[in-house]
Amino acid sequence: MKNYSRQREAILQALRSTDTHPTANWIYNKVREQIPSISLGTVYRNLSALAATGEILAIDVGDGFEHYDGDISPHLHLSCRCCGNIEDLVLESDAFSQLASEHGFSPETSIYVIYGICKKCKKQNLNIGGN
Amino acid sequence: MKNYSRQREAILQALRSTDTHPTANWIYNKVREQIPSISLGTVYRNLSALAATGEILAIDVGDGFEHYDGDISPHLHLSCRCCGNIEDLVLESDAFSQLASEHGFSPETSIYVIYGICKKCKKQNLNIGGN
């Protein structure tokens, strides 16, 4: 399961170079610094391929863009409805996957998204209509 | 926070009449049995409005369609990569939201999706490349 093409390597590196959860277009622009001739289609195709093999994670937070995550360990995504930032929170153990297993489901990947207001926005009282 | 229009009521009822996680188009066809003249745009607009107020849940499993859920209690969505079905699993307590709280994040909604193979597909050995 080696990554053959220079383009795929660059895409994977670009994704792993950040702790944000970039979109295909962000990665496209990032990789273009290194390979100016790369095509957006190539980025999409490789991201899909990498997600299919489980090397990366495709995570959808409902903003109309597919986001990608180089960290495939089960963790929480805290999505702020105010600033749009997605924060990671490491899990000691994935109790939910274990629960799913006990109910006959065979888990492969988990995507946990909690929507709300992040600490920073809360502090600035930027929360809209919230508690 | 009353639901004024007949269309919005019908949309909400259609969504609550099923334990599946339908798409906007499914709901559109369902409501058309009752209100044949309803517009797809109306369905989208009301689903967005209902999701914004938290009366329903918009859940994205990465198949290119937005899915909606009338059950807003925190629960697991077990998404089978084989048959595409989304199964619910009730949670006794939402430990993950509590964990997020402890880290300064103010949770409002949680969407937990576990991808894998469901019991039925597993039994039929329909799992592709799986364990």
Next chain:
DNA sequence: ACCCAAATCAGTAATGATTACTATTTTATT
């Protein structure tokens, strides 16, 4: 090193779920 078949590429066109728009109808209030 060279050849060849398979895989991947860049570039562009097509797709299709969702959103925006507009003129009309419905609703709530006085």
Next chain:
DNA sequence: AATAAAATAGTAATCATTACTGATTTGGGT
């Protein structure tokens, strides 16, 4: 009933993503 605000049906536009095509690159066998 009159008025203003909100919601509707129908249609057109948007735009992230996918499909397609001919050119290029890759890796294994000789």
